[in-house]
Amino acid sequence: MxxxxxxxxxxxxxxxxxxxxxxxxxxxxxxxxxxxxxxxxxxxxxxxLPSGGPAPTPLPKQEEVRPTPRAPEPPPALPPEREHASALSLLGMLQREGRFVDFLQENVSAFSDAEVGAAARIVHEGCRKVAQTYLTLERVLPQSEGDSVPVPVGFDAQRIRLTGNVAGQPPYNGILRHHGWMTTAVKLPTVSPAIDPRVLAPAEVELS
Structure with a gap:
């Protein structure tokens, strides 16, 4: 060599x-x-080449380093009064039209049946108006209360609740005690961010 x-x-x-x-x-x-x-x-x-020296070692190809994309940050959690603004708005409408909150906060045991009945008539009329305006309600089962109804295999436990002597596996046959209610459409108005939904009814101050 x-x-x-x-x-x-x-x-x-x-x-x-x-x-x-x-x-x-x-x-x-x-x-x-x-x-x-x-x-x-x-x-x-x-x-x-026979007479040439060693070839230069080629430099390793550097891979392009791409920055790892950052995951989008989740939106900030809404405060409870904003998260449930629609429900609070509905409760406020029930109070405005039917004095619903006033009725619930009263201790009706101190009033006679006639007085409670008179107040319930006012509450019923106003709350019924709100429900008919903003909600579409339908019966869960079309039969009348007291009718015999079948309960099939695989029934929806959210739509049908069994009471009485419940034993064995469906299908069952029973007596309809309440037809149930379900909402098929909701038309609640949008709550403006400028309004505090926690205020169900403002305080009323009469000036003299």
């Missing part, structure tokens, strides 16, 4: 380049001998 030549100085490389330059100009054979070496050097393949 031959020893590797010592590193050439600048002047030695300059003199060698000068000689090669003129010999390439005056000698076709010398130029043809140098041409393959020049092409191999340009292609980075000097290691394949």
């Amino acid at each position: 031959t020893d590797q030549p010592a590193s050439l100085s600048f002047f030695a490389r300059f003199w060698l380049a000068w000689l090669c330059f003129w010999r390439c100009l005056v000698s076709r054979e010398f130029a043809q001998a140098v041409l393959p070496t020049s092409k191999a050097y340009d292609a980075g393949q000097l290691a394949q």
Whole structure:
């Protein structure tokens, strides 16, 4: 194995380049001998030539590092009064039209049946108006109370609640005690952000 030549100085490389330059100009054979070496050097393949040195090791290709996209932040949680604004709005309408909250807050045990009945008539009329305006209500079962009704296998426990002597597995047959109610449409108005839905009814102050 031959020893590797010592590193050439600048002047030695300059003199060698000068000689090669003129010999390439005056000698076709010398130029043809140098041409393959020049092409191999340009292609980075000097290691394949018998007289060439080792080819430079190509640098590893660096992969493009892309920033990891940040997950969108969840919207801030609404305060309870805003989350339930529609329900509070409905309760406020029941109070405005039927004095519903006033009726619930009263201790009716201190009043006679006639007084309670008179107040209930006012509450009923106003609350019925609100329900008919903003809600569409339908019966869960179309039969009348007291009719015999079948309860099939796989019945919806949210729509039908069994009472009495419940034993075994469906199908059942029973007596309808209440037909139930379900809402098929809701038309509640949008609550403005400027309105505090917690205020079901404002305080009334009469000025003299």
